[in-house]
Amino acid sequence: xxxxxxxxxxxxxxxxxxxxxxxxxxxxxxxxxxxxxxxxxxxxxxxxxxxxxxxxxxxxxxxxxxxxxxxxxxxxxxxxxxxxxxxxxxxxxxxxxxxxxxxxxxxxxxxxxxxxxxxxxxxxxxxxxxxxxxxxxxxxxxxxxxxxxxxxxxxxxxxxxxxxxxxxxxxxxxxxxxxxxxxxxxxxxxxxxxxxxxxxxxxxxxxxxxxxxxxxxxxxxxxxxxxxxxxxxxxxxxxxxxxxxxxxxxxxxxxxxxxxxxxxxxxxxxxxxxxxxxxxxxxxxxxxxxxxxxxxxxxxxxxxxxxxxxxxxxxxxxxxxxxxxxxxxxxxxxxxxxxxxxxxxxxxxxxxxxxxxxxxxxxxxxxxxxxxxxxxxxxxxxxxxxxxxxxxxxxxxxxxxxxxxxx
Numbered sequence: 521x522x523x524x525x526x527x528x529x530x531x532x533x534x535x536x537x538x539x540x541x542x543x544x545x546x547x548x549x550x551x552x553x554x555x556x557x558x559x560x561x562x563x564x565x566x567x568x569x570x571x572x573x574x575x576x577x578x579x580x581x582x583x584x585x586x587x588x589x590x591x592x593x594x595x596x597x598x599x600x601x602x603x604x605x606x607x608x609x610x611x612x613x614x615x616x617x618x619x620x621x622x623x624x625x626x627x628x629x630x631x632x633x634x635x636x637x638x639x640x641x642x643x644x645x646x647x648x649x650x651x652x653x654x655x656x657x658x659x660x661x662x663x664x665x666x667x668x669x670x671x672x673x674x675x676x677x678x679x680x681x682x683x684x685x686x687x688x689x690x691x692x693x694x695x696x697x698x699x700x701x702x703x704x705x706x707x708x709x710x711x712x713x714x715x716x717x718x719x720x721x722x723x724x725x726x727x728x729x730x731x732x733x734x735x736x737x738x739x740x741x742x743x744x745x746x747x748x749x750x751x752x753x754x755x756x757x758x759x760x761x762x763x764x765x766x767x768x769x770x771x772x773x774x775x776x777x778x779x780x781x782x783x784x785x786x787x788x789x790x791x792x793x794x795x796x797x798x799x800x801x802x803x804x805x806x807x808x809x810x811x812x813x814x815x816x817x818x819x820x821x822x823x824x825x826x827x828x829x830x831x832x833x834x835x836x837x838x839x840x841x842x843x844x845x846x847x848x849x850x851x852x853x854x855x856x857x858x859x860x861x862x863x864x865x866x867x868x869x870x871x872x873x874x875x876x877x878x879x880x881x882x883x884x885x886x887x888x889x890x891x892x893x894x895x896x897x898x899x900x901x902x903x904x905x906x907x908x909x910x911x912x913x914x915x916x917x918x919x920x921x922x923x924x925x926x927x
Contacts, residue, residue, distance in 0.1 A: 521754055525747055526740045527721060530728045534773065535578055537604065537731070538612040545571055545733040546612065551680050554610060555617040556601070556625060558798060559652040559826075561818045563696040564668060564811075565617060566734065568683040570676060573613065574730040574793065576771040577604040580890055589631045595624035595859050596889035597769050602628045605637035614642055614680070617672055618649040621826055622862060644679035648672055654827055656819040664815045673811075689810040693802050699734050702741040703799040706748060710787040711847050714753040719765070719786025720776045726795050727771060759785035761908040763883075764843045766790040766870075767855035768863040774892040779853065782901035784908075787847040790823065790840060791855070797821040825866040837870060841878045850908045851881035853901070858886050881908055 533539045546552060553565040556575050565572035577600035586602035604610065616638070618629040626649070632638075633647045648671040653660040676682040703726055709717045725744065728737055760783035765776070769792040776786050790796045802817045804810055823836050840852055854871045856863035864886075871884035883904040891897055 521716065521751060524717075524721060524744060524751075526744055527724060529740065530724050530737075531773075533728050533732055533737075534576075534724065537573065537576060537578070537609055539732065541732040541736045542571075542573060542612065545736060550733060551614045551676070551682065552612055553615045553617055553676075554613040555619070556629075557619040557621055557652075558792065558818070558822060558824060559619045559621050560617050560650055560672075561668065561814055562730075562798075563692050563802065563814055564672060564689065566692045566696065567673075567676070567688045569680070570682055571733040571735075572730075574771075575601050575610070576727075576731060577601055577609070577889075578771075580604070586628075586631075589635075590624070590627050593859055594627065595622070595857060597771075597857055598624035598628035600889050602631050605632045606635060608637070610637060611639040613638065614645060615676070616645075616647050618647070620649050620651050621824070622860075624859070624861075646675045646679060648675065652826075653819075655829065656816075656822070656827065656832070660819055661812060661816045664819065665812055668811070668815065686810050689814065690804060693804055693810065693814065695734060697801045698738060699729050699741070700799045700801045702738070702745055703729060703795050704801075706741070706745050707788075707795055709748050712753070713848070714757055715785065715787065716748055716751045716753045718780060719789070720773055720780055723770075723773050723776045723786075723789065723794075726789070726799060727773065727793060729799065730771075730793060759783060761785070761850040761905050762787045762848060764788040764790060764840060764847065764849045764852045765794075765855065766840050766852055767867065768792055768857045768860045770794065770855070772890055772892070774890070775855075775887065778891055778894070778898055779901050782898050783905040784851075784853070784901055787849055788843040790843060792824075796839075796843070797823055825862040836866070837873060837878070840870070840874060841880060844880055850912070851883065851904065853883045853885065853904070855885050855887055858888055881911060 549569055551570045552573050553570050554573050554575050555565060562572050580600045583599045583603045585606050586599040590599050620626055638645050650667050650671060653663055673684040677684045707722060709715055763784045763786055765786045771793045779786055802814060804813050823839060844852060852874055854867045856867045867884055871882045874880045874882045885900060887897055
């Protein structure tokens, strides 16, 4: 296929946390708020002059300093963030909005604060760590509303004069929803028999919406959507199977590239930093304050494995199966980053349930934070693709035999 016009531009934006558009927004008076997790309502970090930056550590190499403070048996994503913070890579931030969701991220954020990785010249800088419940009932909603108000909104208002009114929240939701609509519409092209956008390209676009000021990329996203309406696919399919990728944090486009180079086109992304559920619209009504509705929407929408109530577990399984059906996938890849406590349980259980009860071919893998050189991972994906091809051949043969017996 012909290259997307803005793909190289978006790829360059992902090579560093303090990217070109972040610097531009700050030069225009913007307030950069770092965060790491879906449980920190992203839209509330984009009020008034604020813009959210979901933290990554692109081009990570050695993590020796972070390993010293956190040990080598902790999540590499959490260690990579601490390493980048110790290197001074997040000094451009004006606030850090953490969430108490797992022990590794807690230790990462705690060490960043104790080791003072923030810019000491930023007098308004503040750290916060939201206490996120494991439920999505109304008591949990009220709890998060109080937490967000006290730990995020009030400090933004008091330290930087940010407008945190109901009107400001509704305006931020409108801007957030436009990005979500564009990403969703772009993602629909992955449902085609021969998709006109690859999983790698889609992940690049989606990642950019997490790490760049949204108002500075929305025009290029609109142009990309228009471009896809007339983009011609390759005459010969460049993939051997379609897969849904489900799992933990993925902010490394090279992992998607590795999977697709192995013959499996990623047609749906159900993982942290993906579009589902992170890029689904927030619906507001006039009968209730916007803050409460936003918090409720995030708690109800989350597919995080930290939520272990039966209805949440079932929702995660049903969502994966439905994505397989909607995007015409041949199988599912369940992945987890190494040493992720929550996903180590979910991956082991769900991979068997999807295969045995939903009858969907499933590959279960764990991986390092940066996967670009993993020959073992490439081999496993290639073997999975071959098994999917064999299954197709056998199904076609059985169908042919059944038809001949019927005649």
